[in-house]
Amino acid sequence: MPNMSLKKVPIPEQDPQVRNKxxxxxxxxxxxxxxxxxxxxxxxxxxxPCIAGCPVNVQIPEFISLIAEGKFAEAYETIIQTxxxxxxxxxxxxxxxxxxxxxxxxxxxxxxxxxxxxxFAADWAMKHLEKTYEKTPRNGKKVAVIGSGPSGxxxxxDLIKMGYDVTIFEAFHTAGGVLVYGIPxxxxxxxxVQKEIDGLLAQxxxxxxxxxxxxxxxxxxxxxxxxxxxxxxxxxxLPNFMxxxxxxxxxVYSANEFLTRINLMKAYKNDADTPIKRGKTVAVxxxxxxxxxxxxxxxxxxxxxxxxVYRRSEKELPARLEEIHHAKEEGIIFKFLTNxxxxxxxxxxxxxGLECVEMELGxxxxxxxxxxxxxxxxxxxxxxxxxxxxxxxxxxxxxRGTTPDLETNQWGCIVADEQTGQTSxxxxxxxxxxxxxxxxxxxxMGAGKAAAKAIDEYIKSKG
Amino acid sequence: xxxxVRKEVLNAQVKLxxxxxxxxxRKAEPGQFIILRAYDEGERIPLTIADYDREKGTVTIxxxxxxxxxxxxxxxxxxxxxxxxxxxxxxxxxxxGVKKAAIIGGGLGTAIAYxxxxxxxxxxxxxxxxxxxxxKDLIILEKEMAAVSNRLIxxxxxxxxxxxxxxxxxxxxxxxxxxTYDVVVAIGPPxxxxxxxxxxxxxxxxxxxxxxxxxxxxxxxxxxxxVTVGGKIKFACVDGPDFDGHxxxxxxxxxxxxIYKDHERAAQERHxxxxxxxxNA
Ligand SMILES: Cc1cc2nc3c(=O)[nH]c(=O)nc-3n(C[C@H](O)[C@H](O)[C@H](O)COP(=O)(O)OP(=O)(O)OC[C@H]3O[C@@H](n4cnc5c(N)ncnc54)[C@H](O)[C@@H]3O)c2cc1C
Ligand SMILES: Cc1cc2nc3c(=O)[nH]c(=O)nc-3n(C[C@H](O)[C@H](O)[C@H](O)COP(=O)(O)OP(=O)(O)OC[C@H]3O[C@@H](n4cnc5c(N)ncnc54)[C@H](O)[C@@H]3O)c2cc1C
Ligand code: SF4
Ligand code: SF4
Ligand code: FES
Numbered sequence: 001m002p003n004m005s006l007k008k009v010p011i012p013e014q015d016p017q018v019r020n021k022x023x024x025x026x027x028x029x030x031x032x033x034x035x036x037x038x039x040x041x042x043x044x045x046x047x048x049p050c051i052a053g054c055p056v057n058v059q060i061p062e063f064i065s066l067i068a069e070g071k072f073a074e075a076y077e078t079i080i081q082t083x084x085x086x087x088x089x090x091x092x093x094x095x096x097x098x099x100x101x102x103x104x105x106x107x108x109x110x111x112x113x114x115x116x117x118x119x120f121a122a123d124w125a126m127k128h129l130e131k132t133y134e135k136t137p138r139n140g141k142k143v144a145v146i147g148s149g150p151s152g153x154x155x156x157x158d159l160i161k162m163g164y165d166v167t168i169f170e171a172f173h174t175a176g177g178v179l180v181y182g183i184p185x186x187x188x189x190x191x192x193v194q195k196e197i198d199g200l201l202a203q204x205x206x207x208x209x210x211x212x213x214x215x216x217x218x219x220x221x222x223x224x225x226x227x228x229x230x231x232x233x234x235x236x237x238l239p240n241f242m243x244x245x246x247x248x249x250x251x252v253y254s255a256n257e258f259l260t261r262i263n264l265m266k267a268y269k270n271d272a273d274t275p276i277k278r279g280k281t282v283a284v285x286x287x288x289x290x291x292x293x294x295x296x297x298x299x300x301x302x303x304x305x306x307x308x309v310y311r312r313s314e315k316e317l318p319a320r321l322e323e324i325h326h327a328k329e330e331g332i333i334f335k336f337l338t339n340x341x342x343x344x345x346x347x348x349x350x351x352x353g354l355e356c357v358e359m360e361l362g363x364x365x366x367x368x369x370x371x372x373x374x375x376x377x378x379x380x381x382x383x384x385x386x387x388x389x390x391x392x393x394x395x396x397x398x399x400r401g402t403t404p405d406l407e408t409n410q411w412g413c414i415v416a417d418e419q420t421g422q423t424s425x426x427x428x429x430x431x432x433x434x435x436x437x438x439x440x441x442x443x444x445m446g447a448g449k450a451a452a453k454a455i456d457e458y459i460k461s462k463g
Numbered sequence: 464x465x466x467x468v469r470k471e472v473l474n475a476q477v478k479l480x481x482x483x484x485x486x487x488x489r490k491a492e493p494g495q496f497i498i499l500r501a502y503d504e505g506e507r508i509p510l511t512i513a514d515y516d517r518e519k520g521t522v523t524i525x526x527x528x529x530x531x532x533x534x535x536x537x538x539x540x541x542x543x544x545x546x547x548x549x550x551x552x553x554x555x556x557x558x559x560g561v562k563k564a565a566i567i568g569g570g571l572g573t574a575i576a577y578x579x580x581x582x583x584x585x586x587x588x589x590x591x592x593x594x595x596x597x598x599k600d601l602i603i604l605e606k607e608m609a610a611v612s613n614r615l616i617x618x619x620x621x622x623x624x625x626x627x628x629x630x631x632x633x634x635x636x637x638x639x640x641x642x643t644y645d646v647v648v649a650i651g652p653p654x655x656x657x658x659x660x661x662x663x664x665x666x667x668x669x670x671x672x673x674x675x676x677x678x679x680x681x682x683x684x685x686x687x688x689x690v691t692v693g694g695k696i697k698f699a700c701v702d703g704p705d706f707d708g709h710x711x712x713x714x715x716x717x718x719x720x721x722i723y724k725d726h727e728r729a730a731q732e733r734h735x736x737x738x739x740x741x742x743n744a
Contacts, residue, residue: 171682173500173507173547210549212682216486237684241696248691248715250722257685265679266504277722349718396683397701 003040006109011116016329020299023185023268026326027091027116032072035120039068042112045104050114053102055446056082060099060114067117076125079118084157085150085445087126087192090119092183093442094320126195133203139163141459144227146213146399149177150441151233151432153200155448155455160203162456167227169211174264177235178433179441181264182256184293186300187323190263214398219406219428228462229427229455232414233448236433238396241389242285246343251277251351255286255294255390262297276301279386283307283354285340286390287316288438292323294388295332306332307382311339311359311372335382337372343387353381395434403428413437421451422458429455465499465545468521473603476528477571478537479513485520487512487550493578494556494673494705497522498681500547501539506532509678509700511575512551522548525574525603552681553704556671561588561645565637566612567630567659568594569651573604575673576650577611584611591637591644592616595630595651599623631658644668649708653717660708670708674699676719691715 012028013019019026030038042064050060059078066075079086093099095115103111143159145152148170156166174180179193201207211217213234222230239254241247258276261267267276282298284291287310299306308327310317313336317324328334335356342355358378361370400408407415407424414423414430421429431447433439469481487497496511514523528534539545556579558564564583568576573594583590592612596602597620609615616633618626634647647670649659656672663670676688676699683701690699691712697703 171549172680173549210547211486212549212552215550215552216490237682239684239686241686241689243696248689248696248719250719254686257679257687260679260685265506349715398682 001040002043003037005041008041008110008113008116009034009038011113016326016331019186020296020330021302023300025189026186029123030116030120032070032124035067035072035117036070038113039064039117041105042068043104049102049104050099050112053099055098055442056449058083058086058099058118063121064112064114064117067121072121072124073129075121076129079121083118083442083445084154085196085441086118087122088150088179088188088196089442089445090115090117090122091188092320094440096321098442126192131199131202133199135204136161136163138165141165142167142227143229143231143455143459144169144222144225145231145233147171147177147233147235147432147434148175148197148207149233149235149432149444150179151235151434151444151448151451152177152231153196153448154445155231155233155431155452156205157200157203158449158452159455160200160205162452164456164459166205168205168207169213169217169222170207170209171212171234172264173209175207175209177233181260182290182293184259184263184297186296187293212398214402218402219399219425220403223427228459229429231421231448231451231455232399232423232428232430232434233432233444234395234399234434236393236395236413236438238394238412239389240392240394242340242391244340244342246345246351247389249343249345249351250349251279251345251385252343252387252389255284255290255388256393258294258388259290259297262301268297268301277386279303279384281305281384282386282388283309283340283382283384284388284390285309285354286392287312288318288390288392289320289323290393290438291388291390292319292327292332294390296323296327296330298386298388299330299332303386305384307335307384308332309335309338309340309354309356309382311337313337313361339372339374340387341379344381351385351387353383354387355379355381393433393438395437399434411437419450420454421447422454427458429458465548467539467541467543467545469523470539470541473525474601477525477574477601477603478528479523479525480536480539481521481523482545482548483520484522484548484550487522487548488515488517488520491515491522491551492555493582495551495553496681496704497524497548497550498552498678499524499536499545499549501532501536502546505535505546507547507679507681508532508536509552509675509681511578511673511704513574513577514581522550525571525577527571549681552700554702556582556648556705558583558586558588558646561586563589563591563642563644565591565593565634565642565644565647567634567647567649567651567655568592568604568608569630569649569655570596570601571603572649572651572655572673573608576648577604577607579648579650580608581611589613591642593618593630593633593637595620595628595633595655597621629658630655631662634659635662638662638666638668646671647708648672653713653720656708656711657713660711660713664709671705672708672711673704674706674711674716675704676716677722690719
């Protein structure tokens, strides 16, 4: 008998007024009983519309039926056939625009909580299953993977299973990409990412940190070192600024700097060596996941007031619904249709305020969309001591600057075939944010997997 | 990896470490820097590559103990290893077509300027070096600089070594005496680089400065190292650290370097015990 409740089984969470003062995980996860109850909401649809919404084709109804039957280990095995990072994806995928958007239960009521169930299966497996790795025989060919974010990790994971010797070259001192330096602990515990990385190491993947490709090695030098193919998964880490007056005042951060200091360098711990200025009143400019993470980190560092300043309306916020909801619960103040025009500072160069104008939707333009225009006389000042700029990122120039035969587009993204990741340079494949610009974990993983397959074919075709 | 193979104490606060880092040594060029962490959980510290030996696979750094992290680094000895050593980062200096150059080193900046003087000298360029220190006890790299220059003038603010005066005044004097330089390289405290740039501006002499804003990643990811050059935002770690001194907004740089002043004082006190524990052990 399916569970016909219109609502998802709620997931236990830390109380908003408690969690906005700590960095522990917000959502605590389903118990076995809750998972079974939620799994029973799935109708096991013949045409499986949900799968079409998942970029890596997780066999959704299959794994959910197994959870409903209490076969958690089997459910987990089903998921990891196509998704090697379910504990991560279950937590951070924008399910409402992917798998859950297509769920038939969502037509009337809430869709099945596919993400939460995926997370449950992964967490259950981590707790109860001893992971063993079969070591595939080595085929003697080496592949280099640049970057250890989700695209690089999933590409490496597939290649090692195919028998290649895989070396990941990572610029930072720690592997994990945005999963460790960007997404905060309270949304994605770092221990969990480390477990996934340990799994790759156990299978024989070599990770070399402190290796900046384009500086320590160029791509051509990697080929000289005997690598048969190269995968570029270097992400899109270069922060954009607004080019408004006052952006270099003390107290203005890029979201990347703010989050890196907190996540990677652990500045939220009181005795960390790498400091962060703890603002009392903070404005975060932008409306994506990154902006939500920065705002929610700021409030956890002890700010009294944190604003999200976004130039469009709530409807257009690109962040995951859950994060917006959590941010509001934690006391973040949203300023919609508000655009910063200037950052003000005191005589010593410290931020004192953010000058903004309000926007309103004007006449429809040629495309029929109503463009935001400045509301007359709406100039006002938000009194803040910290401004965090979170208006997007683009790929850094280190690789394209030293690989002249690698084609990139006007935004600095690497041009690569959508199906295979093949770039303009022979033997070089690319995927993830380095190709698409800032996107999602699951798309990056999908691109890493597709490239692994194409790399295998490429190397085999060369004999 | 990253083992310390040589250590020298250059003056009370300045130390030299030669470190095994073959991948960095292979590619290092004057003007570039590395980022290191002395131990896990430590701060990422950017330091200029003072010298390198491609055959031995070593890189030399010279640093001043200014805060907790550099003091801890200074407490390490030959045989110890660093947790991380990443590089070479930044853009190498370019000196095509230069025939005569003046290299100005202010205090510790002398160490950062040394590889540039060495490179120019090896290219057959006529190199004048002016270095300045607060007093004679702080003088570093005198012998080394003498070996890579046609003329070396070492000054002290208080005249305790004989030559008194600021490096910028000496440079002005040399220019007024008819020395014509194709390029002036000035490296030292931001205020010194600013003054030297002001001296050369009316003469239209190309002036290169090496900027040291606060950095974290060194790969263009945080924007913390941003500086204004010619009215535009530049990231010193990927666009620099060398820039045209006549275009740099020095006041902004000086202000941004002070962001963590309070925090550093606290860190210093906290580290005192860790450091002393280490030394006594
Ligand atoms: C704060 C934040 C929150 C986010 N929240 C979500 C979310 O909730 N859900 C979601 O789906 N997505 C989210 N994203 C986006 C998602 O994290 C990215 O789309 C994804 O990580 C991209 O993966 P990637 O492998 O392409 O690159 P990255 O994760 O960026 O990894 C790239 C790696 O390459 C390394 N590298 C870069 N250049 C070099 C070089 N020259 N040599 C060697 N190594 C190099 C970098 O250090 C990094 O480790 C978020 C992003 C941020 C910043
Ligand atoms: C490209 C570059 C090259 C450099 N080369 C040298 C060198 O060859 N020798 C040398 O002695 N110093 C060099 N520095 C400066 C050196 O990095 C700092 O002195 C060091 O990081 C201070 O660390 P601390 O924790 O001991 O001091 P802290 O107590 O943390 O800080 C003391 C002062 O150092 C500066 N500082 C602190 N953290 C950083 C950081 N992450 N990046 C830059 N500056 C910082 C600040 O102005 C601060 O007020 C260089 C800096 C840069 C950016
Ligand atoms: S990987 Fe992401 S999109 Fe796919 S089923 Fe899981 S949560 Fe949904
Ligand atoms: S669409 Fe929804 S109800 Fe149907 S199989 Fe997928 S998850 Fe289950
Ligand atoms: S140090 Fe982070 S961008 Fe330069």
